[in-house]
Amino acid sequence: MQMTNNYLEGFMSTSNFGESFKGLIRAFSNIHHQGDKKNIFLFATPRGGSTWVMEILSSQPGMKYYDEPFSVRRPNVQKVSRFKKWEDLMPEAEREEDIIQYLRELSNNKIGVMNPTPFRKYWNFYTKRIVFKIHELEHLINPIKEKCNGQILYLLRHPIPTSLSRNVLPRLDLYLNSDFYSKRYLTPEKIIKIKNICETGSKLEQGIIAWCLENILPLKYSDTSDWLFVTYEELLLKPYTVCHVMADKLELEREDLMLKAVDVPSVNIDMSGIHTKKILQDRDTERRRIKMFTKWKNAINDGDEERCFEIMDLFKIDAYTYNNYFANARYLHDDTTLKWDQY
Template sequence: MGRPSIPERFANKWRTWRKAARLRSIRSRVQVDGAKVLLLFAQPRGGSTWLEELIRTVPRTATIWEPLDVRHNPAFREIGFWWRQYIPEGEVWPEAEERFRHLFEGLMLSPYLTRTTDVDELLAAERLIVKFVRGNLLLPWVVSRFTVPKPVLLVRHPCAVVSSQIKFGAWDSHALVPRPRPHRFDRFIEQYRAILDDIRTVEERQAAYWCIDHKHLLEHPENDRAWTTITYEEMILRPEATLNKVFQAWGIPVPNAALDRLRQPSSTTLAGSRVRDPKEQLRQWRTKLDDQQIGRILGIVDRFGIDLYDHTEMPRRTFTP
């Protein structure tokens, strides 16, 4: 697709301005319970939109879209957040805690954050769904600071994630060797500097991002206890059982509408993706990556010491009962 025409850009700006004005006008009328917020954590292109669309079938919910995108959400940028911010579990950071409280209570609204939600849904909502694709490193801190329903961690095969990211193209302009600007607690990223400095290809860089986002959580003693861990692969092959695990932890019955939507592609699935045949969907990355690329991705995963995935499509451990 080419760039939008001038009339299209003008129309988009007008819609954004009009929605921003409406959001300002209803701010005091949004009555969501921050203690009921449903939190989803995943990687970009990791399947979170599909999961969010299933969970959105819960009555009286509204979705907040990727609030840690610091380019589009100045509230976190203003306190110094990096794209993949880490906060140690015992750390007291009042400004960050305040931002998350505002987020969960519906006090942080913008056209970008509500891109999949209309104003009427916000006014009717009793709880929010917040979808994070840059929040994995914050998950243990969040559950230590906020009493909320168990967040969900969705994990997907690194080869599938990297293949989809390369196809999507949003990371094409990023520096090959990750060198984040200095930020609070950046030592967490710098502990992997020896691996990062050896990166020579785009797929190695994206695999390193995947590893940084997952290693800490997969090795955490509270993994799948303080939060609910599921895999994309089990969600594809055992969707009802996987959804049951998620909803049981919340004490909410699985909506019939969620079961009806299970085999539908998400709104961010790219054209041409195979989504009707579950096993074919899991094999798809093999048709997009050559053997050398697969070897480089799994080589990075091995250097990080993560053993959940290998050259096969399925995880080596199961999280769905």
């Protein structure tokens, strides 16, 4: 294994022996030799199913994953010391060069402390391809694709269940006060309305605003012609269709392993509520999938739903529409049988 000056970066920077030891173990837990296929950059909103999809992709032989390498709340990201605050990842910070360099170093296995924890689900010692799970950097998706020679997989989930699942909205205030977003994508009148909702609205309404701000640039103002879109709902209910598309578009060899991983709860299941955990104990696969798909509907009333889509209309985002629980057909791969009244 080639050692570089920064390979052990991070694990030596803490006085906590336990954390240092864990970092050392991670640093020597992987040998990576990049193969011919492009790495995959999975972009998604937090609590949108991204860990689940990352693990489906990581089921492939020789696949390595980086689970939220830009999440400043994570100890290993803090140790590496590249990005300390959420502000460092916003457009105004102008950190594109640093971000690209960091991703290249991760791709070349030069920052050992960022390696996956050994023996975690889908961990591989020898790897030749990487999936990066990223919840930030919406303004840099295409530069990352081009400069890191990657493929983009953009995961969508209905904004209401996504918002209901979120406990924190760490970047909401940054978006609301961002000149980059306000001057390009929102009018002064809309900004006033949005800020008023954030100050007086419910947690759900605040979550919808966060969802819109996190998705407005990718969904409305980016060249997505060579991205692969996947929706949580279609993957849940049509796994054979969606896994086949992902296998084809992303050059994944073992579709059987992907399908097997679909029905395995992700490692962050502890973040889910008691009701979700109970559903996942149901051994009837089809019934379990339908319950997972419909469970959020019981957590709101019609007025809540109408209000959420009134907020979305401020952003003119039509990826999901009122009383339609699947994404717009342009994001689906087989919409012929995806009808809410079936469920």
